[in-house]
Amino acid sequence: MIIDSRSGSKLYPIMSGEKKGAAAAVCRAGMFAMSEFYRVAHAARMKKLSAAPALKLDVPVVSVGNITLGGTGKTPICRMLASGFAERGMNPGIATRGYGREGSGSIILSSRADALSWHSCGDEPILYLEDGRPVAVDIDRARGARSLIDRFSCGSIVLDDGFQFVTLARDADIAVIDACNPFGFGKLFPAGLLREPLTELKRATLFWMTRIDAAGAEKTAQTRDALSRMFPGTPIVESVYKISGAKRIGEGESPGIDSLRGTRALAVSGLGNPEQFERTVANVTGEAVIAYRFTDHHPYGDADLERVEDAAARAGADWIVTTEKDAVRLPGHFKPRRAWIKLLIDVDIASGSRHVEDILNLRRDTAGGAGAL
Structure with missing residues (x-):
């Protein structure tokens, strides 16, 4: 039995093509037309953000993001990477937007006690704080990351949901791919679940496929092959959640x-x-x-x-x-x-663990450059 109170739950069967009939076809046509406006607006926004050189920080920055709307499982990966950096003595900080919070100002938190409630910072930051990580909640992730370095001497930054935040340079740009629905029905929102065109995955330095157990071996292989064909040479990590x-x-x-x-x-x-x-x-x-x-x-x-x-x-x-x-x-x-x-x-990483180790072993050399991946 499923009790579904989600505001957008009726749209998913239309996006996926599961819902048939004339009414659904008309809805899909309207959603596709709207997605073209979204495409133009997104392209203009990304052009504006990319006009100036991205800010480069003095510590390694690893972005964990995705190209689709909805959950791909970024938060456990951010927590895992932060834990790996901490084990290597790199004092990680996490810069995040704090989705779902009330207000939009910059908030810098060093412990769970600093957050009066999740309403002020969002839900993911609470989990990071419970792990003992300092967190910057700021729509301007670059400003937040700088604050973490200045206030807590962070030696590494994990950028939560940072794939589209191109104004901050990163040493690793991880695109998280849900193996169950890797490409968001292949269409931009609202016709599909894509936040930007698939071609923009060219920015990724690593693809991290999640939920491969739920997707099954055949679908996982199809997604892996599609990524390798479209973006040859980009490493792929495959994982499950346990x-x-x-x-x-x-x-x-x-x-x-x-x-x-x-x-x-x-x-x-x-x-x-x-x-x-x-x-x-x-x-x-x-x-x-x-x-x-x-x-x-x-x-x-x-x-x-x-x-x-x-x-x-x-x-x-x-x-x-x-x-x-x-x-x-x-x-x-x-x-x-x-x-x-x-x-x-x-x-739990099923394959590609050496690529994760490469990221966790990033260091800045004396000239301020990042270690090679």
């Missing part, structure tokens, strides 16, 4: 992952790609999952949570399961009536 644990929300002991086997779960999320999370929950429990979907970065209110818990009760769910990012957006006063847990996710 569950490293589960943590109780509210009172009660956190369950072991194995103990969830055979239980009934309701998966609640406000993500760009809820289907993958729901598949993950189903793999953990071995049972069909009830799904309750909200719009990406949805700010949960009391009424939302009451509806979720009522749906869990009606379905006889043993657990309500959510993500770390969704748990950040639960109200601070929330006291669950039913058993809630959040799944902890890590990145």
Whole structure:
């Protein structure tokens, strides 16, 4: 059973071509016409941003971004890279826009205690702060990165969702590709999910394919071949997401992952790609999952949570399961009536780990240049 309250949920079957009929065809034609306006506006914006030389910082900068709307799994990769830099003594800082926050000013945070709530900075920054990373939340990522270097002597910068932010030079430009829907139906928004034309992937220095297990071997190979054909020589990393644990929300002991086997779960999320999370929950429990979907970065209110818990009760769910990012957006006063847990996710590299090591071993030489990838 799926309860889908996302504002754009009715558009996806039209974008993908799944929905048939005259009405859907008319909608697709209108969406395609709108995408041409989007194309012109985007090209003008990128031309303006590229007019001046990109700012080059004195420390390695690694951008993690994508070319499609929706979730490709950037946040776990940012966390993994930051952890790798920290292990090498490079004191990483993370520069991010802070999507979904209230306000637009520059915020520099050094600990979880600095963030009064996720509303002020966005949900991803809270996760980075919980990892012990200083974070700059600023629409101007270059300004934010400079602040991290000046205030915390950061020796490396991870640029979250930075693929389109071309005014800051980077030593590695990672384009994250969801193997389940790698090219956003092949059309620019709103006809498809592309943020910019596929040809712009030429800027990437590395393609990082995620969710290859969900996509399957055949589709993964097709995507790999397509990327190699369009952009020969650009290295490719392939990865899956693995569950490293589960943590109780509210009172009660956190369950072991194995103990969830055979239980009934309701998966609640406000993500760009809820289907993958729901598949993950189903793999953990071995049972069909009830799904309750909200719009990406949805700010949960009391009424939302009451509806979720009522749906869990009606379905006889043993657990309500959510993500770390969704748990950040639960109200601070929330006291669950039913058993809630959040799944902890890590990145597991299936191939291309040497390319990741190359990035993590970046250093500045005495002349201020970056080590070669």
